[in-house]
Amino acid sequence: MELTQEEKEMLSGKQGKAVGKSMEILTALGEMFGAEKLIDVKSVQIAGVSYHNLEEAGLEFLEKMAKDGKVKVFTTLNPAGMDLEEWKKLGISEDFAEKQLKVIDAFAKMGVKTTCTCTPYLIGNRPAQGDHIAWSESSAVCFANSVVGAYTNREGGPSAIASALTGKTPEFGMHLDENRQAAVEVKVSANIESFTDWGALGHAIGEKAGKKIPLITGIVKENADEDKLKIFSASIATYAGLALYHIGGVTPNETAMPSESVEVTQQDIENSKKFLNDAESVDIVAVGCPHCSMNELKKIAELLEGKKVNKEFWICVSREVANEAKKQGLVEKIEASGAKIARDTCMAVAPLKGRFKGLATNSAKAVFYGRGKNDFKTIFCDLEECVEKAVE
Amino acid sequence: MELKGRKIFGGKTGGEALVTKDGISFYGGIDPETGNVVEKGHELEGQSVAGKVLVFPEGKGSTVGSYVMYNLKKRGKAPAAIINAECETIVAVGCIISEIPCVDKVDITQLKTGMKVEVDADNGTVKAE
Numbered sequence: 001m002e003l004t005q006e007e008k009e010m011l012s013g014k015q016g017k018a019v020g021k022s023m024e025i026l027t028a029l030g031e032m033f034g035a036e037k038l039i040d041v042k043s044v045q046i047a048g049v050s051y052h053n054l055e056e057a058g059l060e061f062l063e064k065m066a067k068d069g070k071v072k073v074f075t076t077l078n079p080a081g082m083d084l085e086e087w088k089k090l091g092i093s094e095d096f097a098e099k100q101l102k103v104i105d106a107f108a109k110m111g112v113k114t115t116c117t118c119t120p121y122l123i124g125n126r127p128a129q130g131d132h133i134a135w136s137e138s139s140a141v142c143f144a145n146s147v148v149g150a151y152t153n154r155e156g157g158p159s160a161i162a163s164a165l166t167g168k169t170p171e172f173g174m175h176l177d178e179n180r181q182a183a184v185e186v187k188v189s190a191n192i193e194s195f196t197d198w199g200a201l202g203h204a205i206g207e208k209a210g211k212k213i214p215l216i217t218g219i220v221k222e223n224a225d226e227d228k229l230k231i232f233s234a235s236i237a238t239y240a241g242l243a244l245y246h247i248g249g250v251t252p253n254e255t256a257m258p259s260e261s262v263e264v265t266q267q268d269i270e271n272s273k274k275f276l277n278d279a280e281s282v283d284i285v286a287v288g289c290p291h292c293s294m295n296e297l298k299k300i301a302e303l304l305e306g307k308k309v310n311k312e313f314w315i316c317v318s319r320e321v322a323n324e325a326k327k328q329g330l331v332e333k334i335e336a337s338g339a340k341i342a343r344d345t346c347m348a349v350a351p352l353k354g355r356f357k358g359l360a361t362n363s364a365k366a367v368f369y370g371r372g373k374n375d376f377k378t379i380f381c382d383l384e385e386c387v388e389k390a391v392e
Numbered sequence: 393m394e395l396k397g398r399k400i401f402g403g404k405t406g407g408e409a410l411v412t413k414d415g416i417s418f419y420g421g422i423d424p425e426t427g428n429v430v431e432k433g434h435e436l437e438g439q440s441v442a443g444k445v446l447v448f449p450e451g452k453g454s455t456v457g458s459y460v461m462y463n464l465k466k467r468g469k470a471p472a473a474i475i476n477a478e479c480e481t482i483v484a485v486g487c488i489i490s491e492i493p494c495v496d497k498v499d500i501t502q503l504k505t506g507m508k509v510e511v512d513a514d515n516g517t518v519k520a521e
Contacts, residue, residue, distance in 0.1 A: 025488050028400060032484060032496075053456045055424065057463035061489060136455065156455030158485045372420075 001030045001170070002037050010166060018069025022162035029159060030170030039132055039171045043074045044164040045120050046112065047136035048157025050081035050349035051100040059099065062106040065161060071111040072167035076120040078137050079291070079316075080104065081351060084116065084344045090314075096351060112164065116344035117318035119230065119291040121148065124320070129252055132175055134163035138243075139234035139290050139365065145244040147229050149252040151175045154243045174243050180253060182215035182246050185261035190269040193223045195231050196382050199364030200272035201264065202235025207272070208262045211241050215255055217248040224250045227293050234290050235364035276367045279377035282358035285309075285390040286347035287383060288316030289363035294324060296383075301330045303387040304337040312356065313339040313390040316346040339390065348373070360389040395498050395518040400479050403493030406510040407472040409520065410444035411503050412436045417453025418460040418486060427469030445509040446471035447500050451483035461486030473511040475500060475518060 003011065011027060013020035026038060048054060054062070081100050082092040092100075108114050115123055118137050121144065127133050129149035135141050136155040144150040153173045155163065163169045173179055186209055192201055205214055224247060236242050246255050287300070292315060300315060315334060317325075322343045325331050331341055342350075347359065348369040359370045360379040370376035379389065412435045416422070421431035427442035442464075451457065461483070464470040470492055474483060479496035487494035493513035503509065503520055510519040 021489070025485055028484055028488055029481060032400065032479060032481075048456055048459060053419075054459055055463050057424075057466040058459040060466065061459070061462055154455075156458055156481060156485055158458050158489050159481065 001027060001035055003027070007038060007168070016068035018065045018067065018165055021065070022069070022165045025159055025162040026166065026168060026170055030172065033170065033172040035170035035172040037171055038168040039175065040167055041073055041134045041163055041169050042127055042131045043125050043133045044071070044160050045076050045078065045125065045135035045137055045140055046107070046157060046160045046164065047078040049078045049103060049116055051096060051103050052081045052349060052351045054103060059103055059106070062103060065165070066106040066109040069110050069165040071164045073164065074125060075112045075164040076125045077107055077112055077114055077116045079118055079346045079349050080116040080344050081349055082345050083342055086343070089340060090342060090345070090350065091355065092351070110165070115319055117291050118346070119318060122291070122293055122321060123318050132169070134160055134169040136160040138237035141243050142233035142237040142245070143230060145174060146233060146246070146251050146253070147226065180244055180255070181213065182255040182258045183212040183260065184209045184214050185258050186214040186216045187261055187263045188216060188218035190264055190266040192219055194382050195228060195362045196273060196380060197269060198228045198232040199235045199362070199380065200269045200276065202232050203239045203272040203276065203364055204264045204268045205236055206239030208264060208268065209240065213242065213244055213246070215246045215248060215258060219247050219250060221249055227296055230290050230293070231363060238365045238368050273380060276364055276378065276380035279358040279379045282311065282360040282379055282389055284312040284314070284356040284358070285360045285386050286314040286316065286366060287362050287386055288314070288342070289346055289348060289361065289366035291346065292317045292321065294321055297321065297325045297330050297334070299383060300387070301333040303384060304334055304339060307337050307387070307391045309338040309390040310392065311390050314342045314347055315339055316342045319343045360386050362386055393502060393520050395502060395520070397475070397495040397498035397516045397518060399513050399516045400484050400494035400496055401487040401492065402514040403473070403491070404512050404514065405472045405493050406508070407443055407445045409447055409503050409505055409507040409509045410436065410439065410441060411447040411500065411505045413449065415450050415452040416448045418451070418457035418482065419454040421453060422460060422464070424460050424463040425467065425469070427464055440469070441471045442469040444471050445473045445475060445511060447475045447503050449477040449500065451476070451480050453482065455482050457482040458486035458489060461492065462490045465490040465492065473513065475503070475511065
């Protein structure tokens with residue numbers, strides 16, 4: 001890989017140890033994947049924020065990088081393991097909270113905007129079409145590539161930090177147009193309308209088309225608003241491992257029609273929904289995976305009006321969107337029902353194992369992590385039914 | 393026997409080979425406190441990777457795995473070196489931040505558990521007997 005004079009100096013440690021380590025990571029990845037050069041990125045999203053995942057050594061690594069590392073581009077953070085202010089109401093221990101706040105302090109020292117959300121594109125870190133960025137968080141990567149038309153690989157936590165501290169990423173994979181073409185047409189004959197339809201579609205495509213970039217056809221544009229594409233991006237990233245998809249007449253990237261095709265039928269969608277449902281009863285309801293938008297919060301407030309919840313009910317959201325919702329009186333309305341606004345965190349990264357057994361959610365991604373990390377049984381249902389489950 | 397590969401992260405070290413044909417997910421697949429493989433049904437389930445020259449085709453799973461490798465290193469439970477058929481980003485980044493010598497593009501079918509292995513990652517070579 002060709003490095004500029006400045007990049008060579010960065011690698012040699014002349015701009016500090018953190019920058020040197022960062023360049024080691026970026027050049028090694030570049031060499032591995034045959035990149036010819038490093039390119040500048042406009043923004044960074046860092047995953048690996050919950051202390052639950054990082055543990056002591058992860059925190060130590062971050063503190064080491066924060067000693068002399070400062071971000072060179074706008075950088076935001078993935079959800080943490082708790083609401084950074086009201087963690088007590090979510091049942092988080094003092095010890096965990098102390099460690100989690102140290103993680104946030106290390107990022108703050110690097111100059112990272114410590115908004116903890118998987119939807120940076122809803123709170124001001126929204127790239128333009130054609131921008132090169134270095135994002136981790138698989139759902140946000142998929143949304144940025146597919147819906148916004150930005151260019152990013154699926155970064156891990158440390159490689160995203162490396163890009164933040166240098167402003168650079170190696171040019172390979174999703175940064176090159178030739179790797180962004182559809183490889184399979186997915187003809188959807190099923191009716192895809194609700195959130196759970198979209199979540200199930202992500203799972204069904206994973207089953208039928210594997211890791212090939214799909215061009216999805218047969219979707220009605222009016223049924224593909226941003227909230228639905230947000231939840232679909234999370235599902236297809238989880239179940240198909242994809243960083244990019246195309247939807248005919250909906251997404252902005254250009255692609256040729258592939259010769260291979262598969263069909264997703266109504267039966268496939270029903271099968272996926274069946275797979276995502278295995279609980280008989282629930283003791284926690286959680287929505288906002290990815291984090292809720294204002295529109296979703298409005299709908300939740302309407303559905304909860306005049307009701308009392310009888311179970312733990314988490315509504316996961318970024319601090320920014322929650323603040324905006326507070327101004328409109330939505331937070332008050334939602335909390336009056338006994339539901340909890342969980343800011344900065346979510347059901348996938350908070351330490352919930354052992355506290356609950358059955359999860360109801362409208363997110364196919366939350367089903368995957370609820371089962372894998374927390375041993376939950378799951379009910380996969382739309383928002384209206386989630387609210388019913390919470391109040392029954 | 394000498395095998396030729398490609399440097400992912402440099403360093404010279406040696407140890408006993410622990411070889412598997414299964415991919416390894418450090419996050420969820422290996423206990424960061426003990427270094428034991430805990431993935432159900434994994435060929436190495438119940439065995440410790442600590443101090444071994446760990447040989448596997450490629451990494452898999454969550455990118456958080458890089459931090460698990462760092463945790464293992466800090467606890468003295470990390471492998472001495474890693475040899476992959478095809479290294480991917482999780483293991484590569486994990487080796488770089490944890491400073492574990494790593495070589496890939498090696499014909500790992502030549503290596504057997506229990507062999508004495510010397511890894512010269514700077515030159516991308518592996519000697520085994």
